[in-house]
Amino acid sequence: MDSTLQERARATRRSLLEAAACLFAEQGYAGTSVNDISARSGRTSGSVYFHYASKEGIALAVVQDRFATWSGLAARYTDRAVPPLERLVTLSYEIARALAEDTLTRAGARLWAERDTIDAPLPDPFAQWTAAATRLLAQARAAGHLAHDVRPAATARTLVRAFFGLCTLTEALEGPHTVTERLTDWWHLTLLSLQRDSDPAQVVKKARAAATRQAARKPADSVRPAGSSGPAQVRAARD
Template sequence: MYVQIRAETTRRFLLEAAATLFDEKGYAGTSISDISAHSGRTSGAIYFHYASKEKLALAIVEEHFATWPHLISRYRQPGLPALERLVGLSFEVARAFRDDIVVRAGARLWAERKAIDAQLPAPFLGWIEAVTQLLEEAARNGELAADVPPAATAHGIVCSFFGLHTVSDALEGRRHIEERLRDLWTLLLRGLQAEPDPAALLARVR
């Protein structure tokens, strides 16, 4: 039991050390010896926990993807209006992309997926599904403008959000991601809300 907990802690420690390097230097730019030097553990110790660099990268991408269902389920709880929960969720995800090293590294490794010899999880579909459900709920509650089709709109929202991250990462290291996200929602909510008032909704969220 104690050994198992210790092994879990070591695995997590190595995962975060590797994530720091993958985030900074990418998959091709990071070797197991770099991770060994950065973490202070031997290469043998790393291979004991993760059989290969591919497996380590895969574990980080899986951990990245595992972040979302838990977060989404919190925002599925009724209470606040569905559109407010959707916007609030997007800000929480944006902060995770900016601040959480495993999320950041997972995103970079996923973008470099064609260079990694491992089957990575399919992205975006879970998000499109979650956003569709929130928009359907918003439609049932009269928050959504009448002629907004939830599934096609959810696809557009997920694309916009993902593009925002890529552009913000490339141009400004994600420093202004929250202001940019606010501007994006100002644009999107004008077309989404039954009674458009993006500023009022955004003032209630975050």
């Protein structure tokens, strides 16, 4: 396939993915049809089926793109010059912002919540989050920053579940615009039990500033298609 056809195929997949994400976030999985995705994207329904094979396929692609992998975020939190607890808190602010503002992330979260209505296995996003949190907590323990009775793996599981519950419930009760402030309250309380020499205010202040800087540098979106079918060499540019 030549580069022009590949570029057209990528553009088509991107437009379909973004249109589907908007609809899934607004209407949910059951309330969105392939015809809706076609109309929102300006592409044909045949294009949807060619690039993603089914509505389940495009739902899976939406979840994988933002909500389940967070591959675009992970690389930012390997800087050993920044204390690990500060990196963990900064990461939480970035994820909270994405859950509140990014359409693909919001769609992924809603689809995962509605997973019982989708005839396809959706990836578990919390395993990735928990692994990342465990690594950062283990680094904090090695650096002598954790209270002596804090166990990284068990603590990470609790933190990830509590964090997601906080974001979900806050948005439901107050709207997405308050999530950052409620997260700040939560970290002030939580860090008191995590840190050996507790000074949550400084950690939270630095982490919020770092997350704000990162938000100002929005990375280019990348679309990871799933469920495409048919001989790509012949029809990949179909739209």
